[in-house]
Amino acid sequence: MPLDHRRLHGPEDSQPPELWAAQPRDGGGGGEDEDEGSGAAPRDPCALRPLFARAGLLSQAEGSAYVELSGGTKVLCAAWGPREAAEPGAAPGAGRLTCDFRRAPFCARGARPRPGGAAEREAEREAAAALREALEPAVRLSRYPRARLAVSALLLQDGGSALAAAISAASLALADAGVEMYDLAVGCALCRPPPNDGDGDKGDSSAGPWLLQPGEAEERRSAARLTVALLPALNQLSAVLGGGRGGEPEGWGRAMRLGVEGCQRIYPVLRHCLLRAARRRDGA
Numbered sequence: 001m002p003l004d005h006r007r008l009h010g011p012e013d014s015q016p017p018e019l020w021a022a023q024p025r026d027g028g029g030g031g032e033d034e035d036e037g038s039g040a041a042p043r044d045p046c047a048l049r050p051l052f053a054r055a056g057l058l059s060q061a062e063g064s065a066y067v068e069l070s071g072g073t074k075v076l077c078a079a080w081g082p083r084e085a086a087e088p089g090a091a092p093g094a095g096r097l098t099c100d101f102r103r104a105p106f107c108a109r110g111a112r113p114r115p116g117g118a119a120e121r122e123a124e125r126e127a128a129a130a131l132r133e134a135l136e137p138a139v140r141l142s143r144y145p146r147a148r149l150a151v152s153a154l155l156l157q158d159g160g161s162a163l164a165a166a167i168s169a170a171s172l173a174l175a176d177a178g179v180e181m182y183d184l185a186v187g188c189a190l191c192r193p194p195p196n197d198g199d200g201d202k203g204d205s206s207a208g209p210w211l212l213q214p215g216e217a218e219e220r221r222s223a224a225r226l227t228v229a230l231l232p233a234l235n236q237l238s239a240v241l242g243g244g245r246g247g248e249p250e251g252w253g254r255a256m257r258l259g260v261e262g263c264q265r266i267y268p269v270l271r272h273c274l275l276r277a278a279r280r281r282d283g284a
Contacts, residue, residue, distance in 0.1 A: 045209040048262060049073075049161070051269055053168070055176040055277035063177025065273075067169040071215050072159025075166045079173035082147035095144030097136055100152040101127040101166065108158045108216075127163055128153075134167045134229035134239035138185040139174060149179060160215035161189035163227050163241070168270060175274055183231035184270055185238050188262035189213055190255050191222035192247070210255045212262050226252075228259030232267040 050070040058064035061078035068074045085096055101124050131153060139149065151173060153166045167187030175181055193208035210226075211218055219225065224244030231238055240256070 043211075045211045046258065046261075047212065048265055049213045049215075051266060053172060053270055053273040055172045055273050056281060061173070061177070063173045063175070063179070065169045065172035065176060067165045067172070069159060069161060069165055069213065072157050073162055073165050074156040074159075075153060075162065075169045076156055077151060077153045077166065077169040077173040079149070079151050079170070079177040079179065081149035081177070081179065082144040083150075085146050085148045095139075095141040095147045095149060097132060097139055097141060097149045097151070099128045099132040099135065099170070100150070101131055101155070102153070103155045103158070106157075107155045127166070130163060130227070130239070130241050131166055131170060133241070134185050134187065135170055135174070137236070137238040138171060138181050138183055138231055140180040140182060143180050149174070158216060160217075160219050161213045163187065164189035164213070164229075167227075167229050167239075168266065172270055172273060176277055183233040183236075184267065184274075185229050186232060186263040186266050186270060187227060187229050188259045188266060189219075190226045190228070190242075190259050190262075191219050192224040192244070192251075192255070193218070193221060194223035194245075210251070210258055212258060226255050226259060228256065228263060230260055230263035230267075232264050 052068045053065065055063070055065045057066055057076075058078055061080060063079035065077050066075070067077075082095060103120065103124060131151070135151065141149075151170045153170055155162050155166065164187030167185055171181075171185040175184060190210045190212055191214040192210050195208075214222065222244065224242065224247075226240070226242035228237065229239040229241075230236070237260075
């Protein structure tokens, strides 16, 4: 009997799904998400998630970078420019930076807004505006009069701290494109869990500690979020983005200091990534 190549034939032997559903995973919690397991040890709030970065991946763009955080966050960025601005009335003494942020349809697990819907478009516009706010102080726009620089970020997988990873990746892409910059903009995200008793009006004493580079589950349960963008060589903040019920002002101050320290620890990894890209380009 001839095979029907239009179909994908399944395996000859198979097992019913109930066989695997009945087996508990390590640490209990057989039917729950792995981040909800009660046997998981509490993590160090000041610990950074391992980061992988590479620049110069896309041949179709003038500059590109890929940043991945352990736990599932993956961002790909591309940069173009400088190009002549299309607006006839553009100011002669300043360039323009445009940023675009898109979420891949498969980037998040579980329920998510309908692709292309109003809620998702609004979230992407807010992320693009935040990305531009963080990058503009790092770029020497005065060196590109009547020119336009473009950055496009694609979130391939959302495992938490996505905006911070996009800031670092977009900054690497601009530097890889040869754009003159004052320094790399390094992003670091934080979040704070809600109080144990559910009352957010008792200040810092009832809330948990700020967590560096939170995962997706930690962000989902958080009461406050903060994303810090730093120019480490200049020791200057380029953006502070966040909100929520984070407690007293002293608590937000501690979060700022923790985020700045996190950016300074990430900075050598990004610099080494640029050096490797330059060596590959020179070797080619």
